[in-house]
Amino acid sequence: SQQGEEDPQALSIQEGENATMNCSYKTSINNLQWYRQNSGRGLVHLILIRSNEREKHSGRLRVTLDTSKKSSSLLITASRAADTASYFCATDAIDRGSTLGRLYFGRGTQLTVWP
Amino acid sequence: GAVVSQHPSWVICKSGTSVKIECRSLDFQATTMFWYRQFPKQSLMLMATSNEGSKATYEQGVEKDKFLINHASLTLSTLTVTSAHPEDSSFYICSARDLRLAGHSYTQYFGPGTRLTVL
Numbered sequence: 001s002q003q004g005e006e007d008p009q010a011l012s013i014q015e016g017e018n019a020t021m022n023c024s025y026k027t028s029i030n031n032l033q034w035y036r037q038n039s040g041r042g043l044v045h046l047i048l049i050r051s052n053e054r055e056k057h058s059g060r061l062r063v064t065l066d067t068s069k070k071s072s073s074l075l076i077t078a079s080r081a082a083d084t085a086s087y088f089c090a091t092d093a094i095d096r097g098s099t100l101g102r103l104y105f106g107r108g109t110q111l112t113v114w115p
Numbered sequence: 116g117a118v119v120s121q122h123p124s125w126v127i128c129k130s131g132t133s134v135k136i137e138c139r140s141l142d143f144q145a146t147t148m149f150w151y152r153q154f155p156k157q158s159l160m161l162m163a164t165s166n167e168g169s170k171a172t173y174e175q176g177v178e179k180d181k182f183l184i185n186h187a188s189l190t191l192s193t194l195t196v197t198s199a200h201p202e203d204s205s206f207y208i209c210s211a212r213d214l215r216l217a218g219h220s221y222t223q224y225f226g227p228g229t230r231l232t233v234l
Contacts, residue, residue, distance in 0.1 A: 033222070033223075035225075040206070040228070040230065041227055041228060042119075042121075042208055042225040042226050042227040042228045043159075043208070043210075043225040044225070045222055045223070045224070045225075048222060088158065088159070090223075102149065102161060102164060103149075103161075103223055105158045105159045106158060107157070107158045108158050110156070
């Protein structure tokens with residue numbers, strides 16, 4: 001079953017606005033990653049945050065991680081129409097008898113940025 | 116960054132035929148490759164984990180005789196959908212990692228996907 005759940009499922013904003021997406025997960029993790037997927041394409045790795053980190057920045061992206069609440073957020077600042085895509089969080093669960101290296105994906109947030 | 120390719124990018128076939136999808140890591144060696152399928156507006160569902168030189172590990176509910184996986188080298192894994200039916204129509208995505216790296220490189224590199232349509 002899916003490990004993570006993104007919220008909201010869909011987000012529609014105007015260019016220039018900030019977009020915030022949340023992700024919750026169920027088990028202990030080593031790290032959490034965010035990926036982006038344009039329609040009908042593969043996934044592009046955006047950012048990884050380790051379980052001992054609380055916040056990480058990469059360009060217009062800001063990711064937070066709260067392991068006590070088992071949640072993460074992805075903030076895209078000053079959004080652009082080109083940011084329109086689906087965004088997924090993925091975790092590696094460490095207290096499962098799971099395959100080494102596998103990721104557990106959430107259902108994703110569909111972000112639409114209107115020009 | 117590391118590049119993973121998939122071939123073909125799309126394929127249309129008749130019901131009952133078999134389709135082979137290739138996944139290649141172009142500039143790194145992948146000890147492990149993962150095969151996912153994705154239905155429209157859904158998340159990725161892991162089908163199987165493919166380790167170089169050994170048998171693939173299939174997720175619960177995935178028929179190993181229907182989805183044949185071969186990982187013969189550190190740069191190539193193949194997924195063969197045997198006797199394909201319309202319900203097998205989906206977007207198939209592979210990803211690759213090199214788990215030999217110190218601390219295990221956590222980044223998983225994804226291929227661009229293959230759109231399979233079975234008529």
